[in-house]
Amino acid sequence: MNPSIVKHILLPLHERFVGRATFDRWRELERTQWWSRERLRELQLRKLRLLLHHAWAHVPFHRRRLAELGLNPRCVTSLDVLRDLPLMTKQDIRAHRRSLRWPGVPGGLCRYNTGGSTGEPLIFEYDLGRQAYDQAARMRTHRWFGADVGDKEVYLWGSPVELSRQDRLKTFRDRLTNQLLLSAFEMSGQRMDDYIDRIERYDPVSLFGYPSSLALLSRHTMSRGRRPRLGRLGVVFVTGELLYDHQRERIEEAFGVPVANGYGSREGGFIAHECPRGSMHVTSENVILEIVDEAGAAVPAGRTGQIVVTHLDTYGMPFIRYCTGDAGRLADGVCECGRGLELMDVIEGRQTDLVVAADGTVKHALSLIYVLREVEAVRQFQIVQGLDRHLDVHVVSTGELSSEDRSRIEQGLRTRMGPGIDVRIRSTEHIETAASGKYRYVISHARMPEA
Ligand SMILES: [Zn+2]
Incomplete structure (x- = not known):
């Protein structure tokens, strides 16, 4: 499909059809990324005040917590107010899912079950407004690397073996919107040879997937002495797990383009993404990111601790001071690219990737x-x-x-x-x-x- 038709007609129609204001959000984010950090903080404060007020009015779990602190959301004058609020854990979501919801959210709630990689499923719900922002943030960061909205992209991602009717519909939609999905579930040698053939025929502008799966594909390709012929490919996006340096090197060597790392999760949202200058920029318009120590106290930039997020645009099930379980640190300074978005230096590793x-x-x-x-x-x-x-x-x-x-x-x-x-x-x-x-x-x- 012609990328321009996808960008200007098909995708906007699709988003409008499912009730998401993704394109309005995207245009908004394209502007705000150039704002100064002070101006972004003012935006965060405005959004935080609205979110806390909403949580007070509609979400019993948060209302209880705010009441215990005697905190009036209307009187919030600083982002520091967050530090007084207790952390919200995965256990809280399991125990209080019903009282964490706002059933009246426009467009309703979508239920999501984050799969079993930790062995313990986590069910939570999200709304269309938040989905639109996360999707818009993704579109913005793709454009940082020259992959425009509507350009062809190949996903190497988890996908069920058996295609249900709904999946066939999704496949049809993916075709219309210039996306090709390959399953990261099955990566046998033969399958990977086939993937490379298909990727070459598709001729995408970007690849997207787990670093481990893409590194595996890269290693396999190189062991076959093969250099994929991909004239338009400009970038490989990775996300979903920690990116190791050796994976980055391998993928860049196999595909001959830069790797761009993204950090986020289904619950936490689109938290941060690397820019072409190599800085990891927080999606500051949508997310307040804190780093906390073992006692739950915020630590200054440069110190490593647990990543805690408040998603400012999630009203259906507000995530306020949510413990991601990941480790990282905030970085001082501004990036040479000129964007005012905050920086996080490194993600030091998921807690599940630690051994004793x-x-x-x-x-x-x-x-x-x-x-x-x-x-x-x-x-x-x-x-x-x-x-x-x-x-x-x-x-x-x-x-x-x-x-x-x-x-x-x-x-x-x-x-x-x-x-x-x-x-x-x-x-x-x-x-x-x-x-x-x-x-x-x-x-x-x-x-x-x-x-
Ligand atoms: Zn930058």
């Missing part, structure tokens, strides 16, 4: 990943840490794993984890992705020690 060493130290999984990466015969792997802290290492290898390789892995992991940690290596043909389609290098079931 013999002496109780919590370690970033990257240290274990390096051990496996150094062994050439290892094609794919997954480390599962049990409750008693032992490690099960599932390895897909090129040929049989030699005893030398095995002892290298065992020794390397023991050195990093400390004495007494049992390491079991298991050769396998295939490693399952989680139900959500995300692939995780390291999964830990060990209890994190109290800070």
